[in-house]
Amino acid sequence: MSTVAGHYSYWMTIVLIVAGMYILIARGNLLKKLLGLAVLQSSVYLLYIAPAKLVGGTAPIVAEGYAVYSNPLPHVLILTAIVVGVATLALGLALVVRIREAYGSIEEDEILAQDRAPDGTHDRER
Amino acid sequence: MALVVVALALQRNLFGAVVLFGIYSFLMATVLVALDAVDVAMTEAAVGAGVSTVLLLSALYLVGGMETKPLVRPLVPLALSIAVGAVLAYGMQGLPAFSDPEAPIHTHVAPRYLKEGLKETGVPNIVTAVLASYRGYDTLGETLVVFTAGAGVIALLRRRERKKK
């Protein structure tokens, strides 16, 4: 069936989205959650870049002898998205580090348990 | 690549997970080269495989390496993720096929950028031209976001040093 072959890149994207989302939801570890988020994010890169490709085209740098170029617009959008992505990843990591210092753990359930505990454990917070 | 992602999902040693993430980023970069997105691939290789791996490792050093808890109930998130995937697969049927020159994204502004870009800006790399000139406001915003994220990290991680003094 032509839809399967023609949509191959989208299938790949969906696999990545599902995997990233699974890691994001199922894992209690905050660092692992961030990794899942990064995978989810990069699946979006693929989602944007793949439709921009034209078979037989070349990279969007104008030169003699080429007439067909890939679409430059998604490249621009994703280029900035990657850098912003790593900046937000850094921000998330900073938050994780702070949480680790405040709670002594980066496991979601342990943090929740500490929050629900009446008191006593709270003096570890600042 | 899918294999690496699955391994990433199953890996409980966080160090291993970070290394796998680096491998994954590099594979993603090669895929992007194959898709003609050389600028993006360059960024992904430098950012994903380089800087973010270093950042993850240095954060890992601060938070400790092992994921202590095994998965509690993996079925609910798994079902939810697969449901989302199914919805996406359904929506995907409406998208144009891979490398279809008649797809909407190839017929709106992109041809104009490609045709006029060199003439109007004198810059053969259209990605750079669009990035800095046609969409200068976007890029200014993105730069500000990066700046703000950096400022946020400084604000989050600096407090303790001052306290120590």
Place this chain on the structure above:
Amino acid sequence: MTGDLILRIVAKLLMPFMLLFALYVQFHGDYGPGGGFQAGVITAAAIVFYAITFGLASAQRLVPERLVERLLAAGVLLYAGVGFAGVLLGGNYLDYFVLDHDPVHGQHRGIFWVEAGVGVTVAGVMLKVFYMFAGRGRDAGDA
């Protein structure tokens, strides 16, 4: 700090080339793949490499933290400043056509400076973030 002789010598040999490559990517971005974002990241990666090999302290002697913080803000200001330069010369904000008597040259010049601003900011942020994390680790290790 690692005492590995080979690693240190190779790092010393590679450093200039990495920085040169970053500059090439920055200024050749108009003609080939590259631009401010990539160049910034590569610069930061080169210095991070230096820091990993020779220790954080010597990297901070090379590129002091204060300088990095200045750079971080300077890049954004440079970008915004290009916009205001356009306004002052009678155009719209971020309008490069007025930067030179020939509109195409003006565009080229505007793109050049904007990319420079982006590169400086990205390099500054990446490096600063690395310093923050790494410096934190050292403190925790000492305590």
